[in-house]
Amino acid sequence: MSKAVKLIDIAHKLNYSVVTISKALRDHPDISNKTRDLIKKVAEEMGYSPNLVARSLSSRKSNIIGLVVPKIAHHFFGQIIQTIYDIGFEHNYEILLMVSQEEQERERKHLQTLLAMKVDGIIISITEKTRDYKIFETIKERGVPLVFMDRIPDMERINSVRVTDYEGAYNGTEHLIRLGYKNIGHFGGYQDTRIGRDRYNGFKNAMDDAKIPINPNWVKFGGFSEDDGFKTFSKLVETGNLPDAILAATYPIALGVYMAAKERKIKIPNDIDIICFGDANIQRFLEPALSCIQQPTKIIAEKSMEILFDLITNPKQEKFTSEIVPTKLIIRETASKCNRL
Amino acid sequence: MSKAVKLIDIAHKLNYSVVTISKALRDHPDISNKTRDLIKKVAEEMGYSPNLVARSLSSRKSNIIGLVVPKIAHHFFGQIIQTIYDIGFEHNYEILLMVSQEEQERERKHLQTLLAMKVDGIIISITEKTRDYKIFETIKERGVPLVFMDRIPDMERINSVRVTDYEGAYNGTEHLIRLGYKNIGHFGGYQDTRIGRDRYNGFKNAMDDAKIPINPNWVKFGGFSEDDGFKTFSKLVETGNLPDAILAATYPIALGVYMAAKERKIKIPNDIDIICFGDANIQRFLEPALSCIQQPTKIIAEKSMEILFDLITNPKQEKFTSEIVPTKLIIRETASKCNRL
DNA sequence: TTGTATGCGTTATCAT
DNA sequence: ATGATAACGCATACAA
Numbered sequence: 001m002s003k004a005v006k007l008i009d010i011a012h013k014l015n016y017s018v019v020t021i022s023k024a025l026r027d028h029p030d031i032s033n034k035t036r037d038l039i040k041k042v043a044e045e046m047g048y049s050p051n052l053v054a055r056s057l058s059s060r061k062s063n064i065i066g067l068v069v070p071k072i073a074h075h076f077f078g079q080i081i082q083t084i085y086d087i088g089f090e091h092n093y094e095i096l097l098m099v100s101q102e103e104q105e106r107e108r109k110h111l112q113t114l115l116a117m118k119v120d121g122i123i124i125s126i127t128e129k130t131r132d133y134k135i136f137e138t139i140k141e142r143g144v145p146l147v148f149m150d151r152i153p154d155m156e157r158i159n160s161v162r163v164t165d166y167e168g169a170y171n172g173t174e175h176l177i178r179l180g181y182k183n184i185g186h187f188g189g190y191q192d193t194r195i196g197r198d199r200y201n202g203f204k205n206a207m208d209d210a211k212i213p214i215n216p217n218w219v220k221f222g223g224f225s226e227d228d229g230f231k232t233f234s235k236l237v238e239t240g241n242l243p244d245a246i247l248a249a250t251y252p253i254a255l256g257v258y259m260a261a262k263e264r265k266i267k268i269p270n271d272i273d274i275i276c277f278g279d280a281n282i283q284r285f286l287e288p289a290l291s292c293i294q295q296p297t298k299i300i301a302e303k304s305m306e307i308l309f310d311l312i313t314n315p316k317q318e319k320f321t322s323e324i325v326p327t328k329l330i331i332r333e334t335a336s337k338c339n340r341l
Numbered sequence: 342m343s344k345a346v347k348l349i350d351i352a353h354k355l356n357y358s359v360v361t362i363s364k365a366l367r368d369h370p371d372i373s374n375k376t377r378d379l380i381k382k383v384a385e386e387m388g389y390s391p392n393l394v395a396r397s398l399s400s401r402k403s404n405i406i407g408l409v410v411p412k413i414a415h416h417f418f419g420q421i422i423q424t425i426y427d428i429g430f431e432h433n434y435e436i437l438l439m440v441s442q443e444e445q446e447r448e449r450k451h452l453q454t455l456l457a458m459k460v461d462g463i464i465i466s467i468t469e470k471t472r473d474y475k476i477f478e479t480i481k482e483r484g485v486p487l488v489f490m491d492r493i494p495d496m497e498r499i500n501s502v503r504v505t506d507y508e509g510a511y512n513g514t515e516h517l518i519r520l521g522y523k524n525i526g527h528f529g530g531y532q533d534t535r536i537g538r539d540r541y542n543g544f545k546n547a548m549d550d551a552k553i554p555i556n557p558n559w560v561k562f563g564g565f566s567e568d569d570g571f572k573t574f575s576k577l578v579e580t581g582n583l584p585d586a587i588l589a590a591t592y593p594i595a596l597g598v599y600m601a602a603k604e605r606k607i608k609i610p611n612d613i614d615i616i617c618f619g620d621a622n623i624q625r626f627l628e629p630a631l632s633c634i635q636q637p638t639k640i641i642a643e644k645s646m647e648i649l650f651d652l653i654t655n656p657k658q659e660k661f662t663s664e665i666v667p668t669k670l671i672i673r674e675t676a677s678k679c680n681r682l
Numbered sequence: 683t684t685g686t687a688t689g690c691g692t693t694a695t696c697a698t
Numbered sequence: 699a700t701g702a703t704a705a706c707g708c709a710t711a712c713a714a
Binding site for chain 1: 705
Binding site: 358359360362364372373376397398399400401498561634 | 699701702703707714
């Protein structure tokens with residue numbers, strides 16, 4: 001069991017002070033090239049690696065970015081996490097990932113921990129149930145850079161990156177209408193969340209603009225999970241009155257509908273058609289291949305990191321950035337022709 | 342921009358020493374109940390939360406577990422990560438996730454960083470290309486608890502959790518043979534990795550035991566990704582000589598085969614049949630539903646954490662634990678009947 | 683160019 | 699039961 005090499009060990013060996021060693025290893029201009037090279041060489045030989053905990057405490061900089069997401073084993077967040085990790089790695093930042101599991105209290109604890117760990121910045125996609133924004137105010141007061149991603153709270157003066165939720169839903173609905181559908185339902189998010197409202201409003205306005213009445217029995221608000229989609233659709237089946245097509249607010253919801261439909265021998269897209277937000281790549285191998293309103297995960301992640309790095313680099317600025325990334329309609333086997341014509 | 346409350350702030354307010362505050366907040370028996378309650382109350386009111394960086398440095402305990410995986414946007418690892426996060430959360434441990442992207446050098450850097458961050462323990466699933474085990478020896482020497490998971494190096498005296506790779510491959514192959522297949526191929530991992538060898542040997546011995554000769558043109562060793570599966574299958578198609586069924590070493594490989602097959606209008610399972618390691622849940626919605634040798638992700642994650650916690654709690658023990666978790670054959674639409682009968 | 687003194691916020695040790 | 703002092707390993711400001 002060998003101990004870790006410290007600055008002082010190198011200092012003793014070379015008869016330099018700890019400070020000189022510290023500076024040399026960090027390429028501080030104070031130190032001459034010759035001394036620096038010697039010190040680096042010896043440090044390498046001795047297997048030195050800095051104690052990042054001590055460095056954090058002393059420098060008040062952790063080189064850690066906190067990332068809070070509601071779920072991880074979902075394609076959308078998986079992709080985003082992957083990209084953020086890669087960008088972090090390129091910039092010598094560690095990513096501290098926290099998974100809130102769609103629970104507000106857990107999210108709050110995670111944020112508290114990130115503050116206590118003195119991370120340099122935070123990127124968060126809030127849970128579908130987050131209503132209390134006090135913790136976000138605390139973070140702002142502490143001066144910790146904060147960027148909201150995709151799931152944005154109803155707050156002023158924040159940094160955020162999201163997609164064109166309204167337009168995406170509008171376009172998706174309009175597409176269904178153009179195919180010839182009139183009996184269209186929407187499985188959406190809670191209406192006291194921004195994303196839930198934006199997507200519903202896109203749906204609603206597309207219907208209104210086409211002068212098609214909305215049947216409230218076919219509009220359901222709730223969670224974003226597979227389970228939610230499964231239950232919502234199952235209940236709808238039991239009413240005996242199904243729409244001809246559904247606009248689902250997330251890919252997991254659509255998957256839940258697939259599951260429930262398979263169980264009840266309801267054929268997609270013949271008995272009921274569907275399109276959803278989010279592209280999982282694998283969707284083209286589903287039976288039938290699931291069409292979607294694609295959200296560009298890579299761009300979302302990149303923009304978020306870009307904004308965050310800017311905030312970290314220039315801390316005192318009083319500006320707030322709000323990026324909105326366009327969505328794209330991807331048509332596969334569902335929502336490709338009207339099953340009622 | 343408000344500053345964080347420190348121990349000394351509470352100390353000043355209550356006319357106690359910093360030490361007393363510190364002890365009280367950690368329920369140290371030195372402090373009387375009355376004092377403790379008072380201090381806790383005031384700390385709460387003042388919004389105190391400990392600086393975990395300082396605590397780590399002082400106590401030489403970080404309450405952080407490092408987790409290194411080759412990929413994240415894959416179902417198998419996604420599930421495992423999720424479970425490990427949940428268990429960590431329950432035990433008041435943070436999980437520091439690192440993604441090696443199947444690159445040995447990146448993996449080494451990540452491990453170095455985890456050491457530098459003074460994590461309390463490490464769980465790792467090594468890359469498909471990891472051949473140099475020096476860094477693992479370093480970790481052992483440092484006395485940092487280390488558990489290998491699923492992807493295990495060829496080393497003695499390590500803690501590990503893996504599945505019955507050999508038996509799983511044997512059973513899967515045997516199943517194909519029982520269906521009536523004779524022309525069976527294997528898309529496997531590199532043969533200088535343990536998991537690659539174990540799965541190939543399972544395949545080989547099943548074939549040998551059934552006295553079916555192996556056609557070496559149908560046995561391909563390489564990476565575990567979708568891309569690998571896609572390329573391997575595409576090349577095989579070009580030889581004009583396909584097997585009747587394939588045992589794929591991973592789910593992504595099988596997915597790659599699906600993609601290549603779709604592109605070339607080759608029908609699964611009629612033209613070629615397939616079964617793979619790993620169950621992605623969504624596999625039953627693929628066309629055709631993909632059968633598999635299921636690896637119980639939750640159990641793997643749980644056992645790994647269990648072993649790690651034991652190592653953290655009892656540091657000095659010189660024993661090594663090696664858990665082997667059974668796999669299970671899940672038959673869906675592929676590998677359900679012989680396409681050559 | 684190099685070194686000294688001090689501090690980061692907490693915990694451990696040992697007195698009182 | 700409570701507190702003074704040192705230590706954790708490093709970085710910053712300032713001195714030489």
